[in-house]
Amino acid sequence: MSARLVVAVDGPAAAGKGTLARALAAALDLPYLDTGLLYRAVGRRALDAGLPPSGDASGQARALQPADLLRRDLRTPEVDRAASLVASQPSVRAALLAFQRGFGASHGAVLDGRDIGTVVFPDAPVKLFVTASLRARAERRWRQLHDATGLDPAAQSAAIDAVQAELQARDAADAARQAAPLRAAADAVWIDSDRLDAGAVLREALRIVEARIAEARAAETA
Numbered sequence: 001m002s003a004r005l006v007v008a009v010d011g012p013a014a015a016g017k018g019t020l021a022r023a024l025a026a027a028l029d030l031p032y033l034d035t036g037l038l039y040r041a042v043g044r045r046a047l048d049a050g051l052p053p054s055g056d057a058s059g060q061a062r063a064l065q066p067a068d069l070l071r072r073d074l075r076t077p078e079v080d081r082a083a084s085l086v087a088s089q090p091s092v093r094a095a096l097l098a099f100q101r102g103f104g105a106s107h108g109a110v111l112d113g114r115d116i117g118t119v120v121f122p123d124a125p126v127k128l129f130v131t132a133s134l135r136a137r138a139e140r141r142w143r144q145l146h147d148a149t150g151l152d153p154a155a156q157s158a159a160i161d162a163v164q165a166e167l168q169a170r171d172a173a174d175a176a177r178q179a180a181p182l183r184a185a186a187d188a189v190w191i192d193s194d195r196l197d198a199g200a201v202l203r204e205a206l207r208i209v210e211a212r213i214a215e216a217r218a219a220e221t222a
């Protein structure tokens with residue numbers, strides 16, 4: 001089964017989905033796709049083309065090239081906002097769907113995003129929903145973006161507050177949109193990464209994957 005196993009990893013921003021999904025893919029010897037990068041690359045193209053914030057970006061989505069995903073400027077706050085905006089457009093989502101499905105269909109894959117378990121692979125045998133408290137996520141994202149050296153605790157706390165406000169706004173928009181909103185699939189298993197380090201999250205996820213594979217095998221032979 002693991003030859004074509006699809007593992008869906010969804011959750012809000014900076015919950016540790018990417019770290020987990022990449023490690024899971026390596027452990028299971030499966031390809032990995034960061035689907036947020038697709039929306040980021042479309043957002044980047046929309047910015048470069050000078051589109052207004054809510055302008056139709058489906059042309060940018062259809063024209064996406066592999067090289068767009070390799071750009072080094074896809075994780076800036078400006079692209080965070082642009083990605084969330086283009087991700088709310090049904091035509092953009094539709095343009096990216098076939099690629100995501102094709103990626104997982106032939107050899108299996110681990111994919112992380114917001115709608116993998118609900119829309120892209122609703123029949124995935126393993127669905128994980130990774131969460132953490134807003135503060136923990138803001139601290140994590142801030143550490144990814146900034147070097148803490150030399151900052152006094154008050155300045156650091158204020159900077160984390162600003163990142164937290166951005167994250168909260170983006171999650172609210174991602175969860176409130178009509179098209180494929182951020183939401184856990186009914187059959188997803190939740191992992192709260194607040195008090196777990198990356199190794200513990202991976203062990204928990206592998207335990208869930210193994211349990212699901214055993215259940216599927218038992219159902220096949222029943």
Ligand code: DC
Pocket residue numbers: 013014035036037039040080083084085087088112113114115116170174
């Ligand atoms: O995971 P990320 O922060 O790189 O995602 C960037 C944006 O793309 C985020 O605002 C949500 C959106 N996204 C989405 O709508 N669906 C996905 N499958 C992945 C990301």
